[in-house]
Amino acid sequence: GDPWSLCYFIHRLLDFRLPDVEAVAETCGAAAPTLTWRMPFGDEPMSPFYYLRVPGGDAVVEGIARRTTLARGFMEVWGEGATFAELQAAVQAAPASLTAQWLSPERSFKVAVEGYGHKVSDARRIELIHQLGFVPFQGSVNLANPDVVFWLLVARTSGNSGITDTIPDRMYFGRQVAVSDRRRNAQYALGQRKYIGPTSMDTEMAFIMANMAKVMPGHFVFDPFAGTGSILVAAAVFGAAVAGADIDIRVIAHGKAAERGGGRLDIYTNFEQYGMGGRLAGLLRMDNHRHALRPGLEGMFHAIIGDPPYGVRAGGRKSMPKEIEIRDRDSYIPSTSPYSMGECLRDLLDMAARLLVEGGRLVYFFPANPNGYDDSEL
Ligand SMILES: C[S@@+](CC[C@H](N)C(=O)[O-])C[C@H]1O[C@@H](n2cnc3c(N)ncnc32)[C@H](O)[C@@H]1O
Incomplete structure (x- = not known):
């Protein structure tokens, strides 16, 4: 044997x-x-x-x-x-x-x-x-x-x-x-990454998540709560093409000013830093509660990986449409209301059921008390 x-x-x-x-x-x-x-x-x-x-x-x-x-x-x-x-x-x-x-x-x-x-x-x-x-x-x-x-x-x-x-x-x-x-964690360490934020996913954990998702070269991977894109980086390192979304227009389109040398830093900067610019298919400003992916895209992603906003590290928000006239689309920021953990999970599971290939994996963080946790909570 x-x-x-x-x-x-x-x-x-x-x-x-x-x-x-x-x-x-x-x-x-x-x-x-x-x-x-x-x-x-x-x-x-x-x-x-x-x-x-x-x-x-x-x-x-x-x-x-x-x-x-x-x-x-x-x-x-x-x-x-x-x-x-x-x-x-x-x-x-x-x-x-x-x-x-x-x-x-x-x-x-x-x-x-x-x-x-x-x-x-x-x-x-x-x-x-x-x-x-x-x-x-x-x-x-x-x-x-x-x-x-x-x-x-x-x-x-x-x-x-x-x-x-x-x-x-x-x-x-x-x-x-x-x-x-053992060099990979150091090579992609957050400490040397150009664009990070307070909830950037730890490099080692992002690699574990990409492993759990069984990411392979040629896969298409989506993170609906992309933030600064740390999970997308890990999936791309393993050869996937990636796309992300976030409700926060700042992480998707604005990034932040570089401390030195002018210019702006954003998720694209990170991908360029690692020589993977071509792997980032795109970013969407999107509320996962009312996602913009049209029907008929079944089986689009090989994996969906995300760290949802549970309020543990950054509270979730969802769009709250108002009956108002939008005068300037460029500066208009839609108002939001709290997004409960239950709703967030339901939306994530619904999205996975629709958009994953057969056998594709949804990998996400779920806060649990290690002492009282029971599989039935899932
Ligand atoms: C825990 S952070 C994810 C951090 C990310 N993994 C990273 O490495 O930077 C959760 C993200 O979900 C976003 N978010 C909150 N509510 C959302 C919603 N309804 N739809 C999409 N994104 C949302 C937040 O703006 C935040 O960037």
Whole structure:
């Protein structure tokens, strides 16, 4: 059957980790029902380690690693144990059919040591690598560009007051299958983005949302509450053409004055900053309660992604038509009234039902109390 990989997660946003990988796997051609998760030793759901089996093996795992936001990497485990002696016995018992080809003299290698729950000092790292002397490495060491990277993962949370110590102390040794691209969050960080506002979506979360929406190159993605366009940026990074709408004419048409060098900054500026100008199909000033997309556009979007105005971060408004004569259309700003969360959700679901392709996804934020939340709230 297909091999198991050990998925090593970043210890954040725990509830999003598995769904993020599952959605990304679908974009790599591995449908979610074909994925199997196995909890690691200790049966602790919060564990940063999870075994994963996907059809398609290394190639699919590499594809998942390229997109996922919450997995650091994936390794093929050759052995694990609570002590070095246990680890050694397990690795020595690993079948040659698994290990021999990677240990051959033709393949250069390096050993990466990762500590979870504690920092591994340089001295300790060298000591640990020496202790791996029982592994019959034959290739030459190449730190810069090795053919194979071996990992020694050392989980030790006892004595670390900052994190839960229900994760058992454990060591894993094996071959790196793939590591994720940790530079992407920095590359698109809000701190360096030219046009942002107080409710700009966090870069990492925007990527998670685009993953959940299974955005693929060639897709057409819509954000009805675009704001400063952060979610649209994430979808475009994954290759989609995007369009957005917002009731606020300022974000759609005016932007804001640049602090330096004159000119104005707006959503288009952000897309140009990232060399994706061609991906932004357009922006509409539109009230999602009375949206302007004509009937007959069924199946127009592959995904609708948004952070609706719930009043948690920015209260929702909807247009309130008045029987007045509009004298100057350019300066006229329609009056609005509060937009309740229930109405907002109903409109969003209605829009998704009409405008998504079959199998397309609607991804949105929904405020919930983590202690009292129940799936029936959906
Ligand atoms: C939480 S913010 C979205 C922020 C956005 N994700 C970003 O990264 O900047 C919600 C947005 O919904 C807009 N909005 C409020 N009521 C709306 C309505 N009825 N129709 C469309 N947009 C609306 C607000 O102007 C605001 O920009």
